[in-house]
Amino acid sequence: MKSVFSLCVQMSRPSIILKFILGLLWGIIHLAISLFNLWSLLIYNIECYLISSGLLWKYRDLHLDRLKYLAIVVASKEAKNNMKIRQLLCWLSTIGVKYVCLYDIEGILKKSFEPAMNGLRDGKAGEYLDIGASVNYSHCGHKEMVIEWLSGSDGKEGIAKAANLLCSTYFSENTHGNGKREPTFTEADMASALKAVGCGGPEPDLLLMYGPARCHLGFPAWRLRYTEIMHMGPLKSMKYGAIVKALYNFSKKYQNYGKLGFQL
Known part of the structure; x- marks a missing residue:
């Protein structure tokens, strides 16, 4: 009986040593x-x-x-921090950015800032675009910056309206035409339909994402064909120097453009 017990102990020792070594290696890797x-x-x-201090000349x-x-693009949980959003807009105005689109999937930014934008529109008629508002940030060191507010519902409703328009146009042409043809929609057709329903808008050259997720969180995909996307980390830890660095890196990138087409 003792020999069997001692044999089991001897067999278990290598496994214990192996587990200890693997655990030690895992701890070292995790620490590194x-x-x-x-x-x-x-x-x-x-x-x-x-x-931020201006010590790096480039x-x-x-x-x-x-x-x-x-x-x-701001994560919905962080979009509630109006102070950080205003600070971000102030920094962008100081840097010299002229046109900004702010997006969160739940529309928190739009609900928080659009009432103020509507008052600004009434007071400064003719100084804003239909999709946004021209805001004066002169106290930040610059004149005006056009701001567009988007949410996830804008993307869903926009593509649905554009699809309905294309389908209605297709059936209307087939009703009054001589023969029925296969539906063929090009990228230009979709772009024209989105523009016709008021959901076209300009394509961003650069998209900065604030939040834990490394994705655009439902930002209208048809406006991101040639967009450079950068993840900036949490909004609560945003830094002026990080924004300047992102804009500088974008200015140094070279992009190739090609033609795309699709059929439905």
């Missing part, structure tokens, strides 16, 4: 990754501070000629 992430975060914060003069339209 944590230290690397901490070091990267430290370097990132130092760089953002140096950019970030002083931003060339925003290619940035005609900037989109900002």
Whole structure:
């Protein structure tokens, strides 16, 4: 009986040692990754501070000629922080961005800011676009910036209205035409339909995402054909230097454009 017991103990020792070694290796790897992430975060914060202080010369003069339209996607939980949103808009105005689209999937931004935009529209007729409002941020160091507010419902309703328009046009042509033809819709047809129903809008050159998810969270996909997308992390930890760096990196990128087409 003792020999059987001692044999079991001897057989279990290698497995215990193996588990200990694997656990130790896992702990070392986890510690190394944590230290690397901490070091990267430290370097990132130092760089953002140096950019904000104007100590890095290459970030002083931003060339925003290619940035005609900037989109900002904010997670719904963070979209409730109006103070951060206003600070973000102030920074963008200071940098010199002229046209901004703010988006969150639940429409929190639109509900929070659109009443103020409507009052601005009544007071400054002719100084805003139909899809947004022209806001004066002179106290931030710049004149005006056009802002568009979007939500997830805009994307769903827009594509539904455009599809209904294309279908009604197709059946109308077949009713009055000589023969029935197969439905063939090109990208240009869809773009024209979206524009006709008031859901076209300009395509952003750059999209900045604030939140835990690395996705555009339902931003209208037909407006993202050639858009450069960058993840900026949580809105609560946004930094002026990080925005300047993102705009600088975008100005240095080279994009190839091609033609697309599809049939339904």
